[in-house]
Amino acid sequence: MNLAIIGTGYVGLTTGTCFAEVGHNVVCVDNNAAKVESLRQGKMPIYEPDLEDLIVSNVSAGRLEFTTDLASAVKKCDIVFIAVPTPPNEDGSVDLSYIEAVSHEIADVLKPEYGYRIVVDKSTVPVSTGSKVSQVIERYAAPGVEVDVVSNPEFLREGSAVGDLMNPDRVVIGADSQRAMDMMKRVYQPFNAPIVEVDLHSAELIKHAANSFLALKISYINAVSAVCEKAGADVELVAKGIGMDKRISRHFLNAGLGYGGSCFPKDVKGFIHISEQLGAPLELLKEVERINAGQMERFLERVREKLWVLRNKKVAVWGLAFKQNTDDVRESVAIKIIKRLCEEGAIVSAYDPKARETAARDLQGYELTYCDDMYECTRDAEVLIVATEWKQFANANLMKVRELMHLPIIFDGRNIIHGENAVHAGFEYHSIGRKSLYPSRD
Numbered sequence: 001m002n003l004a005i006i007g008t009g010y011v012g013l014t015t016g017t018c019f020a021e022v023g024h025n026v027v028c029v030d031n032n033a034a035k036v037e038s039l040r041q042g043k044m045p046i047y048e049p050d051l052e053d054l055i056v057s058n059v060s061a062g063r064l065e066f067t068t069d070l071a072s073a074v075k076k077c078d079i080v081f082i083a084v085p086t087p088p089n090e091d092g093s094v095d096l097s098y099i100e101a102v103s104h105e106i107a108d109v110l111k112p113e114y115g116y117r118i119v120v121d122k123s124t125v126p127v128s129t130g131s132k133v134s135q136v137i138e139r140y141a142a143p144g145v146e147v148d149v150v151s152n153p154e155f156l157r158e159g160s161a162v163g164d165l166m167n168p169d170r171v172v173i174g175a176d177s178q179r180a181m182d183m184m185k186r187v188y189q190p191f192n193a194p195i196v197e198v199d200l201h202s203a204e205l206i207k208h209a210a211n212s213f214l215a216l217k218i219s220y221i222n223a224v225s226a227v228c229e230k231a232g233a234d235v236e237l238v239a240k241g242i243g244m245d246k247r248i249s250r251h252f253l254n255a256g257l258g259y260g261g262s263c264f265p266k267d268v269k270g271f272i273h274i275s276e277q278l279g280a281p282l283e284l285l286k287e288v289e290r291i292n293a294g295q296m297e298r299f300l301e302r303v304r305e306k307l308w309v310l311r312n313k314k315v316a317v318w319g320l321a322f323k324q325n326t327d328d329v330r331e332s333v334a335i336k337i338i339k340r341l342c343e344e345g346a347i348v349s350a351y352d353p354k355a356r357e358t359a360a361r362d363l364q365g366y367e368l369t370y371c372d373d374m375y376e377c378t379r380d381a382e383v384l385i386v387a388t389e390w391k392q393f394a395n396a397n398l399m400k401v402r403e404l405m406h407l408p409i410i411f412d413g414r415n416i417i418h419g420e421n422a423v424h425a426g427f428e429y430h431s432i433g434r435k436s437l438y439p440s441r442d
């Protein structure tokens with residue numbers, strides 16, 4: 001099938017590439033000309049494992065192309081996916097101006113002689129957005145144009161997006177027309193995934209409800225971690241004991257610094273906002289947000305307690321990305337921690353295997369040292385903070401780190417370092433929801 005994807009970011013680029021990989025002809029459109037040009041030259045605008053090879057092979061097979069020309073893409077493609085940003089507004093509502101702009105642009109191009117078209121919303125949007133997109137198209141498209149609007153929310157996770165797209169748990173398709181549903185099922189037929197066929201509004205709601213539930217699960221275990229710290233229990237063991245119950249599952253029960261990224265914070269906010277607008281406020285999710293924000297504060301308070309005054313203390317931070325295997329720093333807790341440390345006068349050095357450039361943009365105006373090497377980052381530091389769960393931090397040579405640091409203190413905000421190993425290397429080891437460990441004095 002001929003598919004257009006409008007918006008070539010983390011979602012659009014990976015989705016378009018995977019569609020091409022299963023045999024569709026895909027045109028990825030973006031209004032960022034520099035991004036399109038770099039993709040045409042084979043340069044990746046983002047870091048996502050396994051993506052680059054797939055792009056190269058599908059471009060050379062002639063199934064994948066990049067353009068800024070939305071009009072020609074819409075003209076030649078049966079299905080047009082919208083994958084543009086839906087960032088939060090100040091009041092927590094979703095900024096739908098990108099969706100509106102693209103819907104309008106698509107409408108301006110459509111002509112009856114092109115034949116039937118489906119416009120698919122892949123971006124995460126509040127319930128009822130699809131109806132608004134339909135309205136815009138009806139209002140601005142030439143008379144006689146035949147279009148259906150479909151919701152097909154995306155559930156990929158950055159860092160494992162290719163695997164998630166090629167083997168999805170399920171594909172949600174929300175359509176109010178059988179013709180659109182049948183065509184959408186043909187798009188996904190090569191993936192052999194279970195398809196959840198629902199109406200347009202239910203599909204939109206599934207995405208907000210799913211992300212909010214995952215955020216809730218994270219906040220739940222983080223709230224439990226605070227109780228564990230007070231009670232001298234171990235949150236990792238508690239999570240294991242809870243998670244072996246199939247009704248609960250172990251996924252998303254990792255205590256840490258809280259959720260971040262471009263999705264959970266804004267989707268929880270967006271869901272709260274739309275629920276209030278509809279007169280069925282999801283108060284529960286406000287508590288989820290409160291716990292999430294509190295988790296970082298509690299952690300910082302423990303670091304402060306240990307170092308007393310942060311001013312002029314040398315702090316090494318491992319991790320800038322909001323999670324491992326990505327260069328994305330949107331709403332990254334690591335970045336928030338660094339900002340706070342800098343504001344309090346600490347001398348910060350930071351290392352991340354992939355997110356240095358994206359982080360430097362976000363941290364403009366903050367004075368810190370970016371290191372090329374995770375060990376160099378710890379030289380002369382009085383405390384090491386682990387802020388992102390990259391595997392290489394879990395496997396670090398702690399003896400080497402101990403030799404480089406000025407004081408032997410680790411604060412592991414992701415519970416990924418083996419505490420006994422840290423103590424064996426001579427460290428005080430502090431983590432989330434577990435007793436702190438200290439080296440023996442003899």
Ligand SMILES: NC(=O)c1ccc[n+]([C@@H]2O[C@H](COP(=O)([O-])OP(=O)(O)OC[C@H]3O[C@@H](n4cnc5c(N)ncnc54)[C@H](O)[C@@H]3O)[C@@H](O)[C@H]2O)c1
Pocket residue numbers: 006007008009010011012029030031032035083084085086098101102122123124125154155156157158262263
């Ligand atoms: N990133 C994720 O992990 C993820 C997962 C599931 C769903 N989503 C949702 O998918 C949507 C996109 O997220 P993303 O992370 O890919 O965003 P992104 O910022 O990485 O990419 C969006 C792209 O859209 C382009 N764009 C903006 N306006 C445009 C226009 N008028 N015409 C053409 N291109 C335009 C931008 O230049 C950018 O390249 C959001 O609604 C997000 O909530 C994201």
